[in-house]
Amino acid sequence: MDRKILIISYYWPPAGGPGVQRWLKFSKYLPEFGYEPHVYIPKNPSYPIVDTSLLSEISPEVKIIKKSIWEPYGIAEKLSKKNKDFKAGQFESKKKQGILSRLSVFIRGNFFIPDARKFWIKPSIKYLEKYIKNNQIDLIITSGPPHSMHLIGLGLKEKMPNIKWIADFRDPWTQISYYSQLSLTQYSDKKHKKLERKVMSNADIILSTSYSDKENFEKLGAKEVFCITNGFDSEILDANRSLKTDKFTLAYIGMLETLRNPDNLWKALEVLLKQHPDFKADFQLKFVGKIAESILDDLGDTIIIDNMVNKGYLSHSESIQEMNNSNILLITNFPEDKSKGIIPGKLFEYLATGKTILSIGPKDSDVSKIINYTHTGEHFTYDEIDSLKFFLLSEYEKWKNQIYPRTSEKINDFHRKNLTEKLVQVIKKH
Known part of the structure; x- marks a missing residue:
């Protein structure tokens, strides 16, 4: 029994x-x-x-x-549309919260x-x-x-x-x-x-x-x-994988709120797009999921907007396909040391695709340990810009020469x- x-x-x-x-x-x-x-x-x-x-x-x-x-969210969302984001754990920093948002957060917490x-x-x-x-x-x-x-x-x-x-x-x-x-x-x-x-x-x-x-x-x-x-589960391993892509694509899949916004990455990309015409011609930044409006607004004021595609929220199966149609998969964490233990679930789906992972977060994080263990990418802190530029250019050269990453057997530990x-x-x- x-x-x-x-x-x-x-x-x-x-x-x-x-x-x-x-x-x-x-x-x-x-x-x-x-x-x-x-x-x-x-x-x-x-x-x-x-x-x-x-x-x-x-x-x-x-x-x-x-x-x-019974949940009070119907009332809360009438008070402020931001409450739908808070319900999902998607918070903005206090200085970016309006009066109604601050009131809603105070009520929720207390x-x-x-x-x-x-x-x-x-x-x-x-x-x-x-x-x-x-x-x-x-x-x-x-x-x-x-x-x-x-x-x-x-x-x-x-x-x-x-x-x-x-x-x-x-x-x-x-x-x-x-x-x-x-x-x-x-x-x-x-x-x-x-x-x-x-x-x-x-x-x-x-x-x-x-x-x-x-x-x-x-x-x-x-x-x-x-x-x-x-x-990760078998549907990711079974999905159609694209080795060669039309564009050298850096993709973020999932929810990205203000508190995990990788400003240093955007600065690195701005420099590369301005200094390297071939990189600008081939590069694409792809978002799939819910991205904070403040991040999209900030990117809209930069040269990156010309190379950006925002596909919005897609189903899980469609998101997997978008991972497979990319070259580098971006994952970010909160910058504080107390966030070292956060391992976003998408990391494991990223691993299963065999694509190169670009991680940004606190030093010596658990995410970086898994990436190092599986040999699937690189981890950077929020202070690094020059090393990020070098990494992106190096990966771009591999893409141009059709040099693709090998899938590590160690990822099976996470099936x-x-x-x-x-x-x-x-x-x-x-």
């Missing part, structure tokens, strides 16, 4: 973006290892991004449970703790307590953010002490970069941190998606922490099936 697992998640298809991928893929492979996934999700969620193509990726062996949720999905906690605990008993489930997994999901797990653990609970942090709670942008009062800051420590100390296992987060969670009092990164096997090994310890 398969062991039953209850996965509590806010994000699930048709939700788009990277947050949905992790447990969609784990649940796909868990049955192969003798586990029956039950997934609890909201019936009427307010997703910032929708991608209906992901519905086809839900395994028929997954049992879906839905319960209605009145909705840990987040605006808090109203789903109590009814979910009541409903799931019965469901767990009726279906003989002995392991629950909560996936956050939103961290309200972890408070559902905490409530169930308090009512059912014998149940095993894994809290999976796709992103940190109080240690995430935009936490400082929430304009928290001293009381609210203490409340966030108190709830975080309570989750850390009561969950049987904490999962992190990065090596640095694992260390930080241990410092917060977690019993046992295991790092299982995100990964979703291999990562699910790693998850199963963690579960079996309990």
